[in-house]
Amino acid sequence: MINKLVIIGVGLIGGSLALALREAGAVKEIVGLGRSRENLEAARTLGIVDRIETDMASAVKDADVVVLAVPVAAMQPTLAQLATCLSPHTIVTDVGSTKRDVIAYAQQHLPDHLSRFIPGHPIAGAEKSGAAAAFADLFQGRNVVVTPLPENDALAVSRITAMWQTCGAIVTTMPAQKHDEIFAAVSHLPHLLAFALVEDIAFRANAKELFSYAAGGFRDFTRIAGSHPEMWRDICLANRDALIREVDTYQAQLDRLRDMLEQSDGKSLEIVFGHARTARAEWLAGKPDSQ
Numbered sequence: 353m354i355n356k357l358v359i360i361g362v363g364l365i366g367g368s369l370a371l372a373l374r375e376a377g378a379v380k381e382i383v384g385l386g387r388s389r390e391n392l393e394a395a396r397t398l399g400i401v402d403r404i405e406t407d408m409a410s411a412v413k414d415a416d417v418v419v420l421a422v423p424v425a426a427m428q429p430t431l432a433q434l435a436t437c438l439s440p441h442t443i444v445t446d447v448g449s450t451k452r453d454v455i456a457y458a459q460q461h462l463p464d465h466l467s468r469f470i471p472g473h474p475i476a477g478a479e480k481s482g483a484a485a486a487f488a489d490l491f492q493g494r495n496v497v498v499t500p501l502p503e504n505d506a507l508a509v510s511r512i513t514a515m516w517q518t519c520g521a522i523v524t525t526m527p528a529q530k531h532d533e534i535f536a537a538v539s540h541l542p543h544l545l546a547f548a549l550v551e552d553i554a555f556r557a558n559a560k561e562l563f564s565y566a567a568g569g570f571r572d573f574t575r576i577a578g579s580h581p582e583m584w585r586d587i588c589l590a591n592r593d594a595l596i597r598e599v600d601t602y603q604a605q606l607d608r609l610r611d612m613l614e615q616s617d618g619k620s621l622e623i624v625f626g627h628a629r630t631a632r633a634e635w636l637a638g639k640p641d642s643q
């Protein structure tokens with residue numbers, strides 16, 4: 353049971369966590385803090401938070417758990433502010449999509465609180481944002497990756513693990529470096545590609561005509577280009593070294609396919625498409641559901 357939970361950034365992820373914990377009866381009081389008054393008011397009206405605060409010190413006073421659910425570049429100023437008013441017993445965790453940068457900010461601003469700063473990343477979400485997009489089931493059956501620090505208190509790690517398990521999530525742990533490399537490949541690269549494809553089509557002279565004929569394949573491939581630009585700017589920059597390596601690898605794959613086209617090498621194209629189709633089917637078959 354969490355007596356006082358503070359969510360900083362009550363958007364899709366912070367709001368969904370609040371709803372899931374409330375639905376599970378695992379929290380007594382939820383306080384919301386954030387940048388946009390309008391979004392916070394919506395969060396209160398929707399029953400996501402019990403009350404909203406504008407002052408960090410009064411928000412986090414005597415909190416058991418503080419969850420940082422702001423875009424990753426906003427983690428630094430948020431941690432700097434938090435450092436001035438955090439109670440020693442409060443456990444702090446984050447939901448950022450990148451982990452090395454957030455950990456570096458925590459090391460910089462909370463050097464004496466690292467035993468209770470537990471880095472985390474729920475692998476669940478959507479292209480929607482804001483409190484109005486939040487829903488309690490978002491984390492059911494989804495993975496949450498925790499990247500513990502050597503300084504972490506074992507009890508604090510188990511409390512954050514239990515918090516996510518209460519939301520129906522499956523918690524795994526790994527080093528932050530490995531986390532950032534994995535998500536560069538399977539999350540950050542696909543988002544970059546989706547944005548790039550839509551950008552490429554949208555600014556052609558005949559864009560309107562092209563879009564008018566785009567069908568389900570285009571919609572599926574580009575769904576994530578509907579994601580929040582500020583959030584994805586921050587993620588791509590925070591993980592730019594790993595993401596650049598993935599862009600280069602993908603570029604090499606495109607060059608390979610381009611050569612096959614130039615050579616009219618249908619046999620090789622079919623082999624690549626076949627491998628990809630089988631690999632995708634095997635991946636989907638191993639997942640608990642099809643998201």
Ligand SMILES: NC(=O)C1=CN([C@@H]2O[C@H](COP(=O)(O)OP(=O)(O)OC[C@H]3O[C@@H](n4cnc5c(N)ncnc54)[C@H](O)[C@@H]3O)[C@@H](O)[C@H]2O)C=CC1
Nearest residue numbers: 361363364365386387422423424426448449477478481482
């Ligand atoms: N959207 C997704 O699918 C996923 C996002 N994440 C991570 O979760 C975090 C939050 O993302 P979402 O909930 O999707 O975004 P969101 O845009 O729905 O919510 C972010 C909230 O933070 C507030 N905010 C922004 N800058 C702030 C600042 N400087 N100070 C205080 N509040 C501020 C915004 O007003 C908004 O309410 C990000 O770090 C993101 O990388 C993690 C997993 C999935």
Ligand SMILES: O=C(O)C(=O)Cc1ccc(O)cc1
Nearest residue numbers: 449474475476477478479576
């Ligand atoms: O919309 C989708 O399919 C996503 O990929 C959601 C998502 C976005 C960011 C994350 O760090 C994790 C999951």
